[in-house]
Amino acid sequence: MRRSLSSVRSPLVAELVEALAVDRVDHNDLARRLFARDASVITGGRTGVVCFPTSTEEVQACVRVARRHGRAVVARGSGTGLAGGAVPCDEPVVVVTTKMNNILSVDTDNRIAWVEPGVINLDLTRALTPHGFHFAPDPSSQQSCSIGGNLANNSGGPHCLAYGVTSAHIVAAEVVLADGSRAMLGDLTAEPAGYDLRGVFVGSEGTMGIATKIAVRLTPNPPALCTMLLDFATVRDAAMAVSGIIAAGVVPAAIEMMDAAITRAVEQYVGAGYPIDAAAVLLVEVDGLAGSVEVERAIIERVGRANNARTIRVAANDAERALLWKGRKTAFGAIARIKPNYYLHDTVIPRTKLVEVLEAVYEIADRHQLLVMNVFHAGDGNLHPLLVYDAREPGILERVHQAGAEIVAVSLAAGGVLSGEHGIGLEKRKFMAQQFSADDLDHQNRARRAFDPDNVMNPGKVLPTGASCGDVQHLDTMPEGVWL
Amino acid sequence: MALSTALESFAEEVGGIDAGAVCVRGGATRWAVGGAPRADTREVRAPRGIVSYEPAEMTVQVGAGTSIAELHDELAAHRQVTVLEGPAGATVGGALAVGRNGLRRLRHGPMRDVLLEARYVSAEGRLIKAGGPTVKNVTGFDLCRLHVGALGTLGLLGQATLRTRPLPETMAWFGGAADHRVVLGSLYRPAAVLWDGLTTWVLLEGYGVDVEAEGLLCGRLGLGPSDGPPELPAHRWTTSPADAARFPTDHGDAGPFIAELGVGIVHASQPQPAQPPATGRHELQQRLRHEFDPTSRLNPGRDPLGRE
Ligand SMILES: Cc1cc2nc3c(=O)[nH]c(=O)nc-3n(C[C@H](O)[C@H](O)[C@H](O)COP(=O)(O)OP(=O)(O)OC[C@H]3O[C@@H](n4cnc5c(N)ncnc54)[C@H](O)[C@@H]3O)c2cc1C
Numbered sequence: 040m041r042r043s044l045s046s047v048r049s050p051l052v053a054e055l056v057e058a059l060a061v062d063r064v065d066h067n068d069l070a071r072r073l074f075a076r077d078a079s080v081i082t083g084g085r086t087g088v089v090c091f092p093t094s095t096e097e098v099q100a101c102v103r104v105a106r107r108h109g110r111a112v113v114a115r116g117s118g119t120g121l122a123g124g125a126v127p128c129d130e131p132v133v134v135v136t137t138k139m140n141n142i143l144s145v146d147t148d149n150r151i152a153w154v155e156p157g158v159i160n161l162d163l164t165r166a167l168t169p170h171g172f173h174f175a176p177d178p179s180s181q182q183s184c185s186i187g188g189n190l191a192n193n194s195g196g197p198h199c200l201a202y203g204v205t206s207a208h209i210v211a212a213e214v215v216l217a218d219g220s221r222a223m224l225g226d227l228t229a230e231p232a233g234y235d236l237r238g239v240f241v242g243s244e245g246t247m248g249i250a251t252k253i254a255v256r257l258t259p260n261p262p263a264l265c266t267m268l269l270d271f272a273t274v275r276d277a278a279m280a281v282s283g284i285i286a287a288g289v290v291p292a293a294i295e296m297m298d299a300a301i302t303r304a305v306e307q308y309v310g311a312g313y314p315i316d317a318a319a320v321l322l323v324e325v326d327g328l329a330g331s332v333e334v335e336r337a338i339i340e341r342v343g344r345a346n347n348a349r350t351i352r353v354a355a356n357d358a359e360r361a362l363l364w365k366g367r368k369t370a371f372g373a374i375a376r377i378k379p380n381y382y383l384h385d386t387v388i389p390r391t392k393l394v395e396v397l398e399a400v401y402e403i404a405d406r407h408q409l410l411v412m413n414v415f416h417a418g419d420g421n422l423h424p425l426l427v428y429d430a431r432e433p434g435i436l437e438r439v440h441q442a443g444a445e446i447v448a449v450s451l452a453a454g455g456v457l458s459g460e461h462g463i464g465l466e467k468r469k470f471m472a473q474q475f476s477a478d479d480l481d482h483q484n485r486a487r488r489a490f491d492p493d494n495v496m497n498p499g500k501v502l503p504t505g506a507s508c509g510d511v512q513h514l515d516t517m518p519e520g521v522w523l
Numbered sequence: 524m525a526l527s528t529a530l531e532s533f534a535e536e537v538g539g540i541d542a543g544a545v546c547v548r549g550g551a552t553r554w555a556v557g558g559a560p561r562a563d564t565r566e567v568r569a570p571r572g573i574v575s576y577e578p579a580e581m582t583v584q585v586g587a588g589t590s591i592a593e594l595h596d597e598l599a600a601h602r603q604v605t606v607l608e609g610p611a612g613a614t615v616g617g618a619l620a621v622g623r624n625g626l627r628r629l630r631h632g633p634m635r636d637v638l639l640e641a642r643y644v645s646a647e648g649r650l651i652k653a654g655g656p657t658v659k660n661v662t663g664f665d666l667c668r669l670h671v672g673a674l675g676t677l678g679l680l681g682q683a684t685l686r687t688r689p690l691p692e693t694m695a696w697f698g699g700a701a702d703h704r705v706v707l708g709s710l711y712r713p714a715a716v717l718w719d720g721l722t723t724w725v726l727l728e729g730y731g732v733d734v735e736a737e738g739l740l741c742g743r744l745g746l747g748p749s750d751g752p753p754e755l756p757a758h759r760w761t762t763s764p765a766d767a768a769r770f771p772t773d774h775g776d777a778g779p780f781i782a783e784l785g786v787g788i789v790h791a792s793q794p795q796p797a798q799p800p801a802t803g804r805h806e807l808q809q810r811l812r813h814e815f816d817p818t819s820r821l822n823p824g825r826d827p828l829g830r831e
């Protein structure tokens with residue numbers, strides 16, 4: 040049954056306008072279309088009203104008004120999510136945090152900063168630079184994704200290998216719950232009493248409430264660092280080198296791997312000096328005190344050579360280092376030159392199984408006559424097979440879809456998990472039962488229910504229960520507009 | 524060890540919803556945390572032994588009843604260790620259920636970050652899996668973090684997959700009468716910086732070259748080689764890092780103390796006064812406990828909110 044918001048001022052909209060301001064409540068068709076999507080391939084979301092609160096009180100008001108009108112609530116940051124987490128089902132009130140983007144305080148005595156959820160990841164790190172700190176999670180989308188979105192998805196990034204994903208960097212969060220009340224999860228003390236509510240909220244993809252104020256941990260900038268590019272004649276050698284580095288007891292700040300196709304695409308795009316005839320390159324960074332950086336550089340060179348690295352380039356200065364990273368971080372931009380569309384997967388496998396799973400991924404892509412590129416966080420086994428294609432080609436979507444399901448299956452069979460950093464959202468709900476039993480899922484649902492007994496916060500996400508989201512199309516239609 | 528059979532018989536022993544109050548007895552080294560067990564509570568023991576250990580993966584899967592010492596003996600053969608700490612007899616499950624961190628948290632992070640996957644028995648007597656075996660994972664909700672520090676009130680831990688880390692090449696204590704804030708601000712990722720109001724102690728860990736360089740820096744700051752701090756006072760306060768660094772000023776009546784700077788734990792001679800409950804948190808705690816244990820049979824005497 041479709042509700043319609045065609046009337047200019049439905050009571051719902053009128054109440055939201057009263058609680059916020061007329062220019063911060065949007066229900067025109069353009070806004071509703073715009074906020075029906077995120078950066079995933081998922082289409083068919085249906086937005087009710089879009090709100091832009093500027094304070095916790097306004098977020099509380101949005102939730103209360105939505106509830107009075109029987110609407111669900113979907114939190115949204117920058118909309119860069121890749122699993123459909125922010126895609127609205129059944130015309131909910133969409134609460135966008137982009138106008139809550141103040142860094143409230145930087146508290147170096149406690150090594151935290153209080154920020155509003157709409158603060159952009161890179162803006163936070165830039166603001167911390169003068170203090171000698173940074174925010175460690177650095178997703179490739181860091182120029183546009185929000186801290187609230189990072190928290191909700193427990194996002195990762197290249198440097199999360201040594202420093203841990205977002206959860207390790209969230210000290211406390213003020214959240215608005217499904218009944219419009221607020222709660223402070225975690226605090227600045229070392230061991231808050233009771234259950235780690237903060238810990239279970241991080242990564243809950245907006246299903247347990249809306250974070251309105253976040254204490255993020257500050258990570259000291261390392262005194263020394265060394266960035267290396269190793270190139271290999273086979274993917275197998277590169278993957279063996281990754282395992283070898285970890286096995287040697289070194290936990291670098293980052294180990295990123297790029298295969299031949301993506302290396303060439305990136306090189307043509309940014310000209311970072313990546314070897315275009317390599318079967319795979321590893322971008323490895325070690326950081327810390329000068330002494331250990333030198334020790335670990337030597338170990339990595341040794342392991343690299345032992346695994347037939349053809350060349351090992353060590354960035355001589357900050358400019359060269361930035362250039363090497365630019366290649367990695369613009370990888371997704373680069374592939375637009377090859378095919379108009381891509382589907383990015385995100386599974387994790389034991390890092391000792393990189394060789395065999397990568398071989399299986401290539402085999403799957405071959406069998407479905409698809410081009411696959413791999414650019415991923417190799418150090419923690421977080422694969423990002425990127426299936427690139429032209430959606431206008433008849434029948435291709437079915438193949439992309441099928442290959443994706445097989446990649447997921449291969450990852451799980453190798454002892455891996457469904458998602459390393461992009462989350463489950465709408466995209467991977469259907470796979471959850473492959474990793475968890477009904478009892479396991481029941482327990483996850485109990486945790487959700489403790490926060491949101493009526494299932495009104497971003498319903499239909501993560502767990503295969505709740506709202507039907509029946510209109511959502513998953514790769515079955517051609518998305519409108521341009522893809523990232 | 525056949526892990527599934529050990530886990531299954533553990534689940535059987537715990538029993539279903541009608542099998543009465545139950546808790547796990549580990550090494551009983553922190554038996555009083557959160558209160559005494561209710562009189563009718565039956566005690567069970569969690570499976571023991573290392574299930575699988577892949578040094579190159581830097582993860583280990585272990586029965587929750589395994590002693591930390593036994594686990595670390597095994598890991599030491601591959602020059603690895605976990606963040607768990609405890610006295611003789613302390614178990615992996617007990618350390619996780621109590622959730623108190625060791626002295627090296629400043630460098631190595633909290634215990635809650637190393638539990639990757641847990642297999643536990645629910646109040647209904649079912650075996651539940653939370654998390655996943657890989658070092659990175661955002662598949663579904665992060666139930667593992669809920670179980671760390673829960674005192675076995677949300678489920679009884681049967682098996683844990685833990686992240687390991689390399690054993691440091693060297694470690695060394697320094698101590699002396701230097702400005703504690705300057706020391707904390709000058710060193711890069713020390714394992715611990717402790718302070719008793721007069722003396723500051725530093726634990727350095729890592730490659731020899733680093734420890735040597737930072738040791739020289741300690742010397743310039745007025746610290747010399749040391750055996751580390753004396754025995755820690757009995758009570759454990761949880762404060763913010765900033766509060767810990769000005770501890771006696773704000774808490775003059777706590778008696779002799781040793782503060783973990785940069786972390787916020789203070790080992791004091793007097794117990795910490797009860798803290799005012801935080802906004803909205805108490806109700807969420809109760810709802811969670813009720814969701815996971817609707818008939819209050821999991822370690823019913825103990826309250827994770829009432830520490831110490
Ligand atoms: C080019 C590109 C590269 C990327 N690279 C990475 C990467 O390297 N690593 C990585 O982990 N991810 C990556 N991502 C995915 C994405 O950027 C991250 O998931 C990011 O954290 C999402 O932030 P956002 O502000 O865009 O959130 P949105 O997409 O707006 O929302 C994501 C989820 O968070 C919820 N949410 C948002 N704000 C709040 C809040 N305040 N309270 C509660 N819930 C909230 C939403 O309901 C939704 O479920 C990439 C995406 C793109 C497009």
Ligand SMILES: Cc1cc2nc3c(=O)[nH]c(=O)nc-3n(C[C@H](O)[C@H](O)[C@H](O)COP(=O)(O)OP(=O)(O)OC[C@H]3O[C@@H](n4cnc5c(N)ncnc54)[C@H](O)[C@@H]3O)c2cc1C
Binds near residue numbers: 624
């Ligand atoms: C030198 C030293 C250093 C220490 N360092 C620290 C430190 O700094 N920080 C710190 O945290 N602690 C520290 N400890 C304590 C230690 O790490 C453990 O917390 C403690 O030993 C618990 O282990 P146990 O097996 O004895 O648990 P027990 O005392 O047997 O049990 C404690 C509680 O946990 C429950 N429990 C036990 N096992 C399970 C299970 N498998 N599933 C569910 N619930 C269970 C019990 O029912 C009980 O409520 C230290 C102790 C010493 C003396």
